Amino acid sequence: MTYPFLKGHGTENDFVLLPDHDGSVHGDLSAERVRALCDRRAGIGGDGVLRVLRRDGGWFMDYRNADGSVSEMCGNGIRVFGRHLVEEGLADPSRPLEVDTRDGIKVLTFDGDDITVDMGAPKVLGGTEVSVPGHTWPALHVDMGNPHAVAFLDDLDDAGPLLEAPTHDPAVYPAGVNVELVVRRGPQHVAMRVHERGSGETRSCGTGACAVMVATALADGAPRGTAYTIDLPGGTLSITWTEDDRVLMTGPALIVARGTTAL
Incomplete structure (x- = not known):
């Protein structure tokens, strides 16, 4: 089976993006698949994988590290995630965009090439x-x-x-x-x-x-x-x-x- 992917980066922190809006393509995304995708010689190459999911009517960023482990949050990744949604016409760059993560909802705003993310309280x-x-x-x-x-x-x-x-x-x-x-x-x-x-x-x-x-x-x-x-x-x-x-x-x-x- 083949499936679509995208490659993006934020300040050269690079990611493989997997559009999988209803979760039907990848199911429970395996660590083995993440490692294969992130392999810089035998795969596409990246510091991690961003799976683009819909959840409860909104967007959810399912982020995995290059070794296949799950991570709570990725600051560069969420900007790449937002750029993808805008370029596909799935988000309006004139309005704030909410993206759910394992660390809760983050709000993105767009200004030309730059994206600002409210990362919450440290x-x-x-x-x-x-x-x-x-x-x-x-x-x-x-x-x-x-x-x-x-x-x-x-x-x-x-x-x-x-x-x-x-x-x-x-x-x-x-x-x-x-x-x-x-x-x-x-x-x-x-x-x-x-x-x-x-x-x-x-x-x-x-x-x-x-x-x-x-x-x-x-x-x-x-x-x-x-x-x-x-x-x-x-x-x-x-x-x-x-x-x-x-x-x-x-x-x-x-x-x-x-x-x-x-x-």
């Missing part, structure tokens, strides 16, 4: 630490629907190639964690690298960038409403933590290919 859960061979850094545990450990470094090269996940406290993160390594570039401006649980080091992570913004704003004592620029290997995101405790993430999203596959 949860700041205290200090921890992360390590790579030869280095250990204090980190802040920030939950953006999925768990993050944010560590500030003097130099991003200190971490070396993030082929393996940085070591973390399993008591703090029993289901694994996304680790963000951060350096300062200037006022309200940082750069980061990220190792995502289930996908490895990626070119970008939207929820991770939100966690980084929250950690940096807290370290700076910045007033709510201050916009931060977050540089990632794949591009730049703008993020604001509002007076009413919402994290707003703005960045691009593109659909770059479509076709059919038998994977």
